[in-house]
Amino acid sequence: MKYSAHSFLGLFISLVIVGIGVEPGQPAQAEETKIKVGLMLPYTGTYAKLGNAITNGFKLAVAEQGGKLGGRPIEFFTVDDESNPAKAPENASKLIKRDAVDVLVGTVHSGVALAMTKVARDNKALLIIPNAGADEITGPLCAPTIFRTSFSAWQSAYAMGKVMLERGHKKVVTLSWKYSFGEQSVAGFKEAFEQGGGKVVKEMYLPFPQVEFQSYLTEIAALKPDAVFVFFAGAGAVKFVKDYAAAGLKDSIPLYGPGFLTDGTLEAQGDAAQGLITTLHYADGLNTPKDNAFREAYQKEYHELPDVYAVQGYDAAQLLSAGLTAVNGDISQRDELIKAMASTTLDSPRGTVTFSKAHNPVQDIYLREVDGSQNKVIGVAVKALADPARGCRM
Amino acid sequence: MDLVTFLIQLLNGLQYGLLLFLVASGLTLIFGIMGIINLAHGSFYMIGAYLAFSLSTLTGNLFTAILLGIVLSAVLGIILEWLLISRLYHRDHLEQVLLTYGLILIFEALRSILVGDDVHSIAIPAILNHSIPLTDTLSYPVYRIFISMVCLILAGLMYGVIQRTRLGMMIRAGASNREMVQSLGINIQLVYRLVFAMGFTLAAFAGMLAAPISSVYPGMGDQVLIICFVVVVIGGIGSVWGALVAALLIGLVDTFSKVFFPELAGITVYLLMAMVLLWRPEGLFRMT
Known part of the structure; x- marks a missing residue:
């Protein structure tokens, strides 16, 4: 049987047309005081x-x-x-x-x-x-x-920039999905890190939500930075953390990121995540x-x-x-x-x-370390950190 | 880039390509031979991964889980063809798209009810859970090499079955002229049922094999669906050989575009598809 570009195009169009209806809200019960x-x-x-x-x-x-x-x-x-x-x-x-x-x-x-x-x-x-x-x-x-x-995306990433400087890293590679939250995280990190004298030697992005990391890991290994800063979350984070460990990089080049990297998926990450340091506004063991x-x-x-x-x-x-x-x-x-x-x-x-x-909340950003299936608090990365609210006229 | 890094990237590309082939091979059978536009192919992949997760939790061994999973998915494929897909052969593509899209929703809902929405991972069997050091900083996981080997063996097997066996002959004949094959006394219904079950099982098998490195998570099938169609369209619909070549091509193009043109990494594969279609609207290879 023969199919050409034409039927393939049709397929995409059909995909776009087909959608799911929205559930209507629950019926209102009129009662004035609610x-x-x-x-x-x-x-x-x-x-x-x-x-x-x-x-x-x-x-x-x-x-x-x-x-x-x-x-x-x-x-x-x-x-x-x-x-x-x-x-x-x-x-x-x-x-x-x-x-x-x-x-x-x-x-x-x-x-x-x-x-x-x-x-x-x-x-x-x-x-x-x-x-x-x-x-x-x-x-x-x-x-x-x-x-x-x-x-805000800026908050936990900015705090991580400070942490990585304090831990003596000078030359860092960043990796994230190429979409706004990932780019904003990297920008927040870079701001703190380069202000303090560190250098981001390479910013790498992969298309969202791809999870084929192998070629990036090869590049990281070739660049040999002091440390790596990443933004990933959910299933992508699980795969990245496991791939990073399987490529033998975990012991030679430390991995850091905002806490979304390890939150909610630690069971699935298992051994590969043990000891990872992340920053977030909440932690286990407060x-x-x-x-x-x-x-x-x-x-x-x-x-x-x-x-x-x-x-x-x-x-x-x-x-x-x-x-x-x-x-x-x-x-x-x-x-x-x-x-x-x-x-x-x-x-x-x-x-x-x-x-x-x-x-936006003004809050402490915690430093956490993965221990078993918990993100244990090990300190405060930045106290009462406020987002700079760039562009807000209010 | 030095030579060692280049060679490792080449390996990355080939390995990714082989994995793509494994997922897309089932689609090229169902799409090319039976003429069904199967949007639920990604769901079959997801079902495989979740079968591997549930069964390996149950039995404690991934290989046992995969063997059981293959049997289960073959049975599921046969039931699905008998119950639903067999009613689609004479319908147009829109109806096929509607039914198989509906299947995606049903399978996702069932997945949510039965297993939940958490991300799960499956341990790599101890015997394959090593890494081979390639440079002083980078090692390569043995399990990935194992997957590549399995893909190559499977490609050879599929080619052999379709080209060299009586069943393969019936399948090829059925694809080019359904009525004629029927009038020769061949039960085409049965042949199609087998082809569908094979396609289903291949996708599920890909999911089972990939599960230890990809983890299992909601919506995992959506990610592979589009790229599978790209493989099938570039390779030439229905051609197993074409799917293999296309998958390797995509693996290499994707890997090296990420290295050399990171800004374009998201679209190079689709540019490749557009160029191939302009040059050869039927894909690189004709149905074999």
Whole structure:
């Protein structure tokens, strides 16, 4: 049988046309006193686990206050964003316009979060971002109604630049996926590292989400740098860490990166990950009363240990609660609400969190070392690190 | 670049190419011989990887898991052909695309329900879990070399079966004229069922073999699907020999473009496909 370029093209077009419908939000139960919270998070696909952890964290904080925040009962509207940026504007608009939510919470994927940011700006809607780390959100796209309870790409990478200098590395190769979060991480790292006198001898990028690393490992071995800085996450991180060890590089050229490299996938990484040093705004073994209480409550409720995503979801609810409490639950006092949220000090499981002018968390970035299946804290890389919020006019 | 690094990169390219061949060979059979546009091919790969994970956890041995997995996937392939695919032979491509796209969603959902959304890894069997030092800093994992060997043997076997056996003759005849073969008293339904099961098993086998180095994770099939179609289209649809040449070509082009033109690394493979299609719209090789 014969097929040509023509039928192949047809295949691609069909692939584009075929899509999945969006689940409608739950029907509204009219009750005036309820605060409507729109959760727009990934509940299917690669990030499903992260979406669920954020939701669990958020609901735990609500449950701790007896199903209320700031004295008002909460009603949830849930949409699966599928981590699909193409559907993001429509999903966000539906929650804001059709369901008339008071506050929008989401999401994991930066592309989707950027679209949500745009919709929130256009509608002056209150948006709390519990993960997506794109620098722009609290940079050029910052707005009074937009808050983030997680991190910016710059933050954990910048901290790693300082750490690697302190550990005496001078000549470094970087490797990451070629997409905005990876590039922003490398830029943040490079800023701190080269300011301190280090040199990035080669920046390497591979197309997202490819996981064929062999040719890059060969180049690293040929360049013989003092150390390697990488940004990878999820399944790609698992494969990279294992390939790096199998290529015999782990013992001769130390590997570093933001904590996404080892978070949530340590079981799968096994021996290859032992001893890896990473930086992130949360760690195992913090052993503070707040973190211990949070971990115990989370485990009791959901029968698994919380991760950094659960913390970010929990803090999203804490942030909203701080605002609502200040206005006695009257969400129509928008300006006072925002002012209270921006000036609050959160007692987060990760430690004390305040907010920068651009509404990004000012937080300690921890230095962690992989030990068994945990990212054990071994110190603080940078205390109370604030994102520079470049391009934010607010 | 010095000679040693060049040779290692050459090895990287060949090794990647052989792995691609393993995944794409099943697709060229199903697409080329049966004329089915099978978007679920990546899912078959994923099923293989998850079978290897579940069965090796159960039996404690990857090789036993792979043997069991091959049997299971052959059975699954036969059931799938009998239940669904056999209804597609006389339908047009859009309907094939719809059904096989639906299968992707179903398999992903089943995967999520049965195994969950975590990333899992499979230990490389102890006997192959070594690395050969190539330079003072770099070593090469033995398991990757083992995979390459298996791919070469499999390519030879497939070529032999299709070119030299009675079954192969029936398969080739069935591909060029279904009605004529039927009128000669050959059960074409059965031949197609076997071809589909073979294609399914090859994809699943690729997943099982690659699982220890790639890990198993949600959506892993999507990554291989497009590149498989590229291999098949460049190689010439239905040609096993073509798929091998195309896969090696892609492996080398991809590896060296990452070294020499890192900015273009994401598109060189597709540029290659476009050029091949302009030059030979039917691909490098005709169906063998």
